[in-house]
Amino acid sequence: xxxxxxxxxxxxxxxxxxxxxxxxxxxxxxxxxxxxxxxxxxxxxxxxxxxxxxxxxxxxxxxxxxxxxxxxxxxxxxxxxxxxxxxxxxxxxxxxxxxxxxxxxxxxxxxxxxxxxxxxxxxxxxxxxxxxxxxxxxxxxxxxxxxxxxxxxxxxxxxxxxxxxxxxxxxxxxxxxxxxxxxxxxxxxxxxxxxxxxxxxxxxxxxxxxxxxxxxxxxxxxxxxxxxxxxxxxxxxxxxxxxxxxxxxxxxxxxxxxxxxxxxxxxxxxxxxxxxxxxxxxxxxxxxxxxxxxxxxxxxxxxxxxxxxxxxxxxxxxxxxxxxxxxxxxxxxxxxxxxxxxxxxxxxxxxxxxxxxxxxxxxxxxxxxxxxxxxxxxxxxxxxxxxxxxxxxxxxxxxxxxxxxxxxxxxxxxxxxxxxxxxxxxxxxxxxxxxxxxxxxxxxxxxxxxxxxxxxxxxxxxxxxxxxxxxxxxxxxxxxxxxxxxxxxxxxxxxxxxxxxxxxxxxxxxxxxxxxxxxxxxxxxxxxxxxxxxxxxxxxxxxxxxxxxxxxxxxxxxxxxxxxxxxxxxxxxxxxxxxxxxxxxxxxxxxxxxxxxxxxxxxxxxxxxxxxxxxxxxxxxxxxxxxxxxxxxxxxxxxxxxxxxxxxx
Numbered sequence: 075x076x077x078x079x080x081x082x083x084x085x086x087x088x089x090x091x092x093x094x095x096x097x098x099x100x101x102x103x104x105x106x107x108x109x110x111x112x113x114x115x116x117x118x119x120x121x122x123x124x125x126x127x128x129x130x131x132x133x134x135x136x137x138x139x140x141x142x143x144x145x146x147x148x149x150x151x152x153x154x155x156x157x158x159x160x161x162x163x164x165x166x167x168x169x170x171x172x173x174x175x176x177x178x179x180x181x182x183x184x185x186x187x188x189x190x191x192x193x194x195x196x197x198x199x200x201x202x203x204x205x206x207x208x209x210x211x212x213x214x215x216x217x218x219x220x221x222x223x224x225x226x227x228x229x230x231x232x233x234x235x236x237x238x239x240x241x242x243x244x245x246x247x248x249x250x251x252x253x254x255x256x257x258x259x260x261x262x263x264x265x266x267x268x269x270x271x272x273x274x275x276x277x278x279x280x281x282x283x284x285x286x287x288x289x290x291x292x293x294x295x296x297x298x299x300x301x302x303x304x305x306x307x308x309x310x311x312x313x314x315x316x317x318x319x320x321x322x323x324x325x326x327x328x329x330x331x332x333x334x335x336x337x338x339x340x341x342x343x344x345x346x347x348x349x350x351x352x353x354x355x356x357x358x359x360x361x362x363x364x365x366x367x368x369x370x371x372x373x374x375x376x377x378x379x380x381x382x383x384x385x386x387x388x389x390x391x392x393x394x395x396x397x398x399x400x401x402x403x404x405x406x407x408x409x410x411x412x413x414x415x416x417x418x419x420x421x422x423x424x425x426x427x428x429x430x431x432x433x434x435x436x437x438x439x440x441x442x443x444x445x446x447x448x449x450x451x452x453x454x455x456x457x458x459x460x461x462x463x464x465x466x467x468x469x470x471x472x473x474x475x476x477x478x479x480x481x482x483x484x485x486x487x488x489x490x491x492x493x494x495x496x497x498x499x500x501x502x503x504x505x506x507x508x509x510x511x512x513x514x515x516x517x518x519x520x521x522x523x524x525x526x527x528x529x530x531x532x533x534x535x536x537x538x539x540x541x542x543x544x545x546x547x548x549x550x551x552x553x554x555x556x557x558x559x560x561x562x563x564x565x566x567x568x569x570x571x572x573x574x575x576x577x578x579x580x581x582x583x584x585x586x587x588x589x590x591x592x593x594x595x596x597x598x599x600x601x602x603x604x605x606x607x608x609x610x611x612x613x614x615x616x617x618x619x620x621x622x623x624x625x626x627x628x629x630x631x632x633x634x635x636x637x638x639x640x641x642x643x644x645x646x647x648x649x650x651x652x653x654x655x656x657x658x659x660x661x662x663x664x665x666x667x668x669x670x671x672x673x674x675x676x677x678x679x680x681x682x683x684x685x686x687x688x689x690x691x692x693x694x695x696x697x698x699x700x701x702x703x704x705x706x707x708x709x710x711x712x713x714x715x716x717x718x719x720x721x722x723x
Contacts, residue, residue, distance in 0.1 A: 077690065087116030092249055092273055093392050094358045096174040098384075098403070098426070100127060100618035101363065106139040107180055111157040112468045115458045117451045121167045126414045127399065135173055136362055136395040137164065138180035138220065141203075142195050149292060151198045156470060161680050168674040169211050176395070177203065178249060178362070184293055187224025188255075189553040193233040194396075195239045217251040219360070221258045221279065225642070227265035230255040238271055247274075251360060253277040260344065263351035267640075276351070279363040279397075280383065282344050283335045287379070289372030296323050300348075304329075304368035308336035308380045315671045339682035341379075343384055349389035355361040356594045361387055361394040365403035373421070375694050381425035396426065409501045411436070418669055440505040441588070441616075443647050444640065447595060448515075448614040449684040451480040459594055461492030462487045465604065476560050476612040478515040478634075478653055484597070485608035492598035501535055501592040502666040503567065506616060508568060512564040513595075514622060515614040517549070520558045523606040525550035525602040530570065533591040534577065543587040545599070562624050564617070613684075636662075639689075639706065643720040647690045650675070652708055655680045661709045664689060672699055675706070691721055 105118050106438050127135060144157040161177075168175035181195075196219060207214055222230050230326050234252055241250060252274055254262035260278045281287045288294055289301040300317035316326045334340065352359045364383055366376040367719070380396075387394050397403045400412045410417035416436040444455040452469065462469050465486030475481035484493060503511075513528065529546035547570050554561035572583035582716040597611065621640040636655040642648060654660055673694055674689045689706070693699050701723030707716040 087344050090360055092275060092361075094275070094391075097133035097388075098428075099132040099176075100394040100399040101136045101395055101397045102127075103138055103332050103401050106137065106144075106161070108140060108143065110606060111154045112158065112185070113158055114157075114472050115452055115469070116160050116163075117454065118457065123414075124167045124171050124173060125254060126431075126478070128173055129431060130423065130486065132428065133174060133703055134176065134393070134395060135168065136176040136178050140339075141177075141179040142181040145199060146606045151195055151202075153199065153202045153360070159681075165207070165210060165214060171212050172213065172273040174215065176215040176217050176362075177207075177544055177646045178220055178251075180218045180220040184221075184223075185295075188219075188222040188230070188400060189550060190225055190229050192219070192222075192225075193236050196233065196237045200237050201240050201244060204241045204248070207243035207544070208247060209518045210248075212247060212249070212393060215249050215251055215275070217404065218253075220362075222253075222255045223257045225255055227255045227262055230267065231267050237269070238269060238274070240667050242271065243360045249273050249275055251277050251362070253273045253362070256393050260348040260351070263277050263348060267345045268355075274357075275360050276355075277360045277362040278348050279347065280348075280361055281364060282341060283332065285325065285332060285557070286336060286371065286375070287366045289367065291367050296320060296325065298325065299323060299370075305373070305613075306336055306371065307338055308333045308372060320331050339380055341382060343563075345390070345392075347384070348392065352392070359392045361392055363397040364394065365397040367402050368404070369402065373419070376422045377425045378421075383425050387600045396479055407418070411500070429523055436499065438499060438502050438591075440502040441646075442505055443688070444506070444511060444615060444617040444622075444649060446649075446651075446686050448482065448611070449651070449686060450475075450480045451679075452495065454614075455498055456528070457496045457498055459496035459596075460492060461494065462491045464488060465491070467493055471610065474560075474608065478612075479682050481516075481610050481612040483608065483610050485604060486606065487599050487604050489599050489601075489603045490594065492596040494594055494596050495614075497592060502531075502590045503587045503592050503616075505590050507567045510566060510568070510619065510620045512566040513614070514562075514564045514617040514619075516560050516612040517557035517563050517609065519554070519607070519609045522551065522556050524556065524604065524607050526604075526609070527596075527598050528565070528594050529573065529593050529594065530567075530589075530592050532588045534592045540586065541577040541581050542593065543575045544573040544585065545570040545587050545589075546573040548601075549573070560612075564619055564622075564624055566619065567616075624646075634710055634715070636706075636708040636717060638713040639719045643722045645691070645701075645722040647688050648719060648721075649686050649688050651684065651686045653684050654680050654710065657680055658710055662687065663707055665705045665707065666699075667703050667705070672704065 079091060080233065091618060102119060108114050145151040145153050200216065218234055238250055242683045246616060253276065254266050256262035256622050258277060258279045286304045286306045289304045291298045294364055300319055303314040306310040316329050320326060348359060366379055399405055405419055405422060406412040406417045407419050415434055416431060420430055447456060452458055466483060468483040470480045471483035472480060473483065525548055527546045527548050529544045531542050531544050534542045553563060573586050574583045575581040618641050621642060633657060639648045639652040658677050658679065660680045663671050664673040664675065666672055673689065676691060691698055701721050704719050704721060705716050706719060
């Protein structure tokens, strides 16, 4: 007993930690968790999302990154400059909004054990990251590796020690987040050594009872997709039978013992394991992940579990970030478009003790003006939905873009593979169809005799006779010569023809395509594989051909540029496109003919790229201005340019 007390006192006096500067937040998943930097859809989240997250009352974002895939691979694992280009902007968002940002190395496969030689990657990668970010603010944190598993505690603890030491050689300022083996389990805290560093946060994940939080999950072993309806807390009257395909597995026995595991007391007992570590070690703790998978869980039970766990973590002084913001564990209603102003799961937001923003009912309205699908980046409210089992789809090719910094490079793909733009929410293009709008893009190809389709696909309704119908147009050498020169293409929407539908089988067209419910736009290798064939695309948008003409030669921009607005004249809205060659402050405003400022459209630092902004004919107070002549001006550094536009009332 006496000897035990001495050890305890040594531990208390030896371990040092930081004062936690944040309390609660979210994981921003599915953004940088790609197979490489060229697969990142940078516009999936924007600074506006960071503002929304902060408005909820969050003060921290955990950012999962497939960090090892952002390098050139063995042996040196040099971090790709394109990845830094994206991540630097994300760090800017966080610092400007004073949000803490955890760079979580999420190079993680639940089906594969952590390689005992993973230190050969971790040390060079984190050394580079620390060198790159050592001068940034202390809002930034480094998390060594998410959920190491299938590796011994002693081996992992030594690797983690080596990584901490490597970071400290170049960066003594930033806090490092470390965690135990065993999937960052609280049960493995007891095996962690006393790290000789006073700038550490210890992390763990919490998903208990697992049968409840992961019912419906496909990535478990065995798959829990057949399991549904497990309640929380335990309720004998509501317990489901074990699905036949799961009998004889640990899930069947887990259901038998759920009356013990599925209780509030048991949840608290398990969290107390982490609390005991916190108290003994005097260690600051972060619960970096906790959550309940949406598809097969009861929403009321799910919300109650979050409330219990969140309250207990806060009672014990443990900071937390839920898994995740959007997605299968997220803050939004199941099956929704996950729009902040419309789709938040309000009862869940309340259970997490966050501020509840006002919500509106979303009603899909017809588009009345053109929009951008790709201008250096995928457009606003559009998600990438590409598919390629081989070949290249690169949204960030710097090989001679027409306008801006990047273009899309597409080559070597099999038949039926595609570049996809998924509209979120869906698009109603009926008005633009009637008004003669067109798909407008730049294109070049290198192999005579090849062709591909562009197509719009509508939504699949609950009607068993309905399918995701296609409207297509074939692009071949009748449209553009494949001479590796840029060609400006416009295809009116009313020239697309119905093609049919693939819906677990082929369905011939029956005239049911619905332009009022367009789900996505695709560029597809419909007519054969493109082995040895390359195409490039730039500046893809929907426009009014009466306003946007077909230039004969491309203009490659390397400096500021303010383009003519379209449409012009206009009523009620018009789009202004501009190009910024480097990161700096940009100001764009609308003035009346007397020189008075009517509306500020842009007043912010912006990174290099092509942008579009819509003016809706309102002044800064939200009042409609009268019809007439207006001037819009762009200012950035020494650059000044203005153009005229006419508002028709």
